[in-house]
Amino acid sequence: MSKQWWKEAVVYQIYPRSFMDSNGDGVGDIKGIISKLDYLKLLGVDVVWLSPVYESPNDDNGYDISDYRRIMSEFGTMEDWELLRDEMHKRGIKIVMDLVVNHSSDEHAWFVESRKSKDNPYRDYYIWREGNDGREPNNWESVFSGSAWQYAEETGEYYLHLFSKKQPDLNWENPELRNEIYDMMNFWLENGIDGFRMDVINFISKAPGLPDAPNPEGKKYASGHEYFMNGPRIHEFLQEMNELVLDGKDVMTVGEMPGVSPDEAQLYTGEDRKELNMVFQFEHMDVDSGELGKWDLIPFDLKKLKKILTKWQTGLNGQGWNSLYWNNHDQPRVVSRFGNDGEHRVISAKLLGTLLHMMQGTPYIYQGEELGMTNVRFASIDEYKDIETLNMFKEKIAEGVDEREIMKSIYAKGRDNARTPMQWDSSEHAGFTEGTPWIAVNPNYQEINAEKAMEDPNSVFHYYRKLISTRKEHDIIPYGSFELLYEDDDSIYSYVRRYNGEALLVIGNVSNEGRTFIKPDHIQVNEDQKQLLISNYEVDERENVEQIELKPWEARVYKYS
Ligand code: TEU
Numbered sequence: 001m002s003k004q005w006w007k008e009a010v011v012y013q014i015y016p017r018s019f020m021d022s023n024g025d026g027v028g029d030i031k032g033i034i035s036k037l038d039y040l041k042l043l044g045v046d047v048v049w050l051s052p053v054y055e056s057p058n059d060d061n062g063y064d065i066s067d068y069r070r071i072m073s074e075f076g077t078m079e080d081w082e083l084l085r086d087e088m089h090k091r092g093i094k095i096v097m098d099l100v101v102n103h104s105s106d107e108h109a110w111f112v113e114s115r116k117s118k119d120n121p122y123r124d125y126y127i128w129r130e131g132n133d134g135r136e137p138n139n140w141e142s143v144f145s146g147s148a149w150q151y152a153e154e155t156g157e158y159y160l161h162l163f164s165k166k167q168p169d170l171n172w173e174n175p176e177l178r179n180e181i182y183d184m185m186n187f188w189l190e191n192g193i194d195g196f197r198m199d200v201i202n203f204i205s206k207a208p209g210l211p212d213a214p215n216p217e218g219k220k221y222a223s224g225h226e227y228f229m230n231g232p233r234i235h236e237f238l239q240e241m242n243e244l245v246l247d248g249k250d251v252m253t254v255g256e257m258p259g260v261s262p263d264e265a266q267l268y269t270g271e272d273r274k275e276l277n278m279v280f281q282f283e284h285m286d287v288d289s290g291e292l293g294k295w296d297l298i299p300f301d302l303k304k305l306k307k308i309l310t311k312w313q314t315g316l317n318g319q320g321w322n323s324l325y326w327n328n329h330d331q332p333r334v335v336s337r338f339g340n341d342g343e344h345r346v347i348s349a350k351l352l353g354t355l356l357h358m359m360q361g362t363p364y365i366y367q368g369e370e371l372g373m374t375n376v377r378f379a380s381i382d383e384y385k386d387i388e389t390l391n392m393f394k395e396k397i398a399e400g401v402d403e404r405e406i407m408k409s410i411y412a413k414g415r416d417n418a419r420t421p422m423q424w425d426s427s428e429h430a431g432f433t434e435g436t437p438w439i440a441v442n443p444n445y446q447e448i449n450a451e452k453a454m455e456d457p458n459s460v461f462h463y464y465r466k467l468i469s470t471r472k473e474h475d476i477i478p479y480g481s482f483e484l485l486y487e488d489d490d491s492i493y494s495y496v497r498r499y500n501g502e503a504l505l506v507i508g509n510v511s512n513e514g515r516t517f518i519k520p521d522h523i524q525v526n527e528d529q530k531q532l533l534i535s536n537y538e539v540d541e542r543e544n545v546e547q548i549e550l551k552p553w554e555a556r557v558y559k560y561s
């Protein structure tokens with residue numbers, strides 16, 4: 001397994017709309033990010049993944065792009081962006097941009113043209129089909145509720161949109177479109193970026209004929225995911241992209257891939273495959289979702305989580321590369337989801353950070369995770385902004401579902417949990433804006449904010465700084481193998497890493513109660529020369545590891561050889 005900078009890096013994701021507002025319009029912006037680069041430097045991150053900052057009508061907060069080469073006016077200008085890039089590079093921080101090319105905005109010039117007529121030169125940049133007996137061309141459901149097809153009067157045909165109506169899918173079968181994308185990617189690489197995060201990139205190859213999805217329950221629409229996830233030409237397209245854009249450039253790529261398996265991920269990230277460096281998989285993010293999907297809440301099951309993450313650790317070891325994440329702008333906050341955001345908020349946030357950062361792969365920190373920021377519960381649906389949430393709410397209300405039931409799902413899984421403004425200090429609106437924030441700040445900002453965290457040596461923030469610096473001091477952390485211990489225990493999460501004759505023993509108690517850890521016999525630790533690398537409670541380093549009485553949410557990492 002080769003050594004690479006992006007395997008040893010720690011990435012920080014910024015959702016610009018909610019990070020820092022510099023001009024009082026209540027919307028985060030590029031100048032606001034620039035004002036916080038020293039904070040990121042102090043945290044110790046190496047790369048920033050910047051969620052989309054391109055021109056957009058913001059139907060899906062920038063994931064609906066109307067001009068791939070212009071900066072969204074609300075966020076600033078290209079000059080602001082160039083200053084951001086330079087200020088990041090000055091601090092040794094790389095900038096990875098979001099690449100959203102499964103779809104564009106319906107306000108993109110290409111689509112404005114494409115919809116005008118069937119023989120328009122841009123018609124085949126998108127996916128148009130005749131209706132089927134007065135109905136949509138097939139029964140696919142949009143990820144954002146309703147049909148995945150929208151009728152367009154001008155030509156009497158439908159266009160495909162796996163996401164919102166304002167996000168028409170681009171037609172990757174069209175080589176002209178593909179070359180437009182490659183040109184745009186080269187434009188940004190020539191502008192000095194250090195890589196791409198590729199939005200639902202495994203959706204770009206659809207099954208020929210776009211067949212109806214299986215629909216055993218006879219629903220109005222059904223998910224066609226088997227016909228657009230990891231489709232027949234996906235590897236061909238990614239290898240063409242690699243050859244025409246990425247090959248030979250010292251850049252990092254990560255593909256967001258709902259529905260990807262470890263076997264498929266080997267094909268996407270194998271070093272000889274010349275496709276991508278790593279992928280975001282979703283299996284661990286579905287661990288608390290029932291049959292009906294993310295809104296169908298089921299209790300968190302640690303054993304299931306351990307099994308899934310172990311499958312990925314061992315499945316890609318030496319065969320590819322893992323991204324490691326608990327949070328992003330689409331997921332609820334992990335301390336509320338898998339930890340305890342009440343009395344054990346700080347200690348459980350540190351434990352969860354430890355369990356993730358001591359694994360093999362590249363860790364991603366989502367803005368506010370390093371503060372132990374929590375989910376939010378707005379009293380009314382009117383305070384929610386996310387199109388996925390609002391469409392689901394409308395659909396469920398129309399189906400007669402009890403509003404309280406729907407709100408419970410939104411509290412647990414709504415994407416706005418991750419999109420409330422970054423909490424900088426205890427001043428009004430948590431120091432995010434001098435104006436009225438585009439979405440309300442989480443009311444707990446006086447307790448949870450960066451200013452307080454930086455002053456508190458026992459904060460999640462300083463613990464994350466130590467996690468990041470520890471990773472840099474020991475190659476075993478990024479590169480070592482992985483063996484799960486305590487497989488059948490529903491509270492203890494423990495594993496051992498091995499690399500060049502060294503070993504790392506990671507021990508965690510994912511529960512509100514004390515637990516006894518008894519070292520498995522096959523784990524031979526030389527008590528005299530073991531080293532306690534990090535722990536979230538005060539611990540006597542000399543304490544014997546044969547048997548440890550773990551406190552609630554306790555984490556310890558020992559290195560030994
Ligand atoms: O997300 C892809 C995706 O599948 C999301 O819909 C996510 O899994 C789901 O919302 C979880 O609830 C990407 C972007 O990260 C997301 O913000 C965009 O809305 C989506 O693609 C369309 O661009």
Ligand code: CA
Pocket residue numbers: 021022023024025026027028029074
């Ligand atoms: Ca602003």
